[in-house]
Amino acid sequence: MRSARTVRQHFHHVLTAVLRLGSLLLAKPIPVSADSSCARWKWFEGCLGALDGTYIDVRVPVEDRARYRTRKGGYSNGEGFLSPYRGVRYHLKEWNSGRNSPQNHEEFFNMKHASARNVIERTFGLLKARRAILRSPTFYSIKVQNRIIMACCLLHNYIRQEMADDPIEQLLTDEGFGEEDFGEYLGTVDSNPICNT
DSSP states (O other): OOOHHHHHHHHHHHHHHHHTTHHHHOOOOOOOOTTOOOTTTTTSTTOOOOOOSOOOOOOOOGGGGGGGOOHHHHOOOBTTBOOOOTTSOOSGGGGGGGSSOOOSHHHHHHHHHHHHHHHHHHHHHHHHHHOGGGSSOOSSOHHHHHHHHHHHHHHHHHHHHHOSSOHHHHHHHHTTOOTTTHHHHHTOOOSOOSOOO
16 A cells, blocks of 8 residues: 555656656647648648547636637637638538538538548547546646646657557457547547648
């Protein structure tokens, strides 16, 4: 048996050690280039990635809650972020694998936006599948919760760097969870959000 103090100290030592690997495991985002040939990202020239309504539950002090809003809580257009058109078909399932193609520029944008966002859902799905601490709010301060999420992302990047095939991703794929419903299964996408061109 160990005291809570001993466990807490070791937890924070390990957390700090993992975070020190950030310079090796955290890639600096590169904007999508004008000549990108990646089918998923070429529509988003200058963007760094996709933002998703999927989230990791955290306990946030009342005064900070506005900073931690979700897609369902009101993202708006702003520098570096383009939200989908409201009231227009959005989810990939609504296009039925190529049937019912987009009828206008708003539907086309939403279809491409949903495809890019799906990358984030899959990544968070894998993170939550692998790390139980991300599945529900913890008693840690928001600063420590943010550090835990970053450490889990770094460990995810390390696994992706060292393993050609992710066994958890393969297991969920074998169980019949496709790209569109992978995130929904775990409450949360392709782990490499920027295609190499």
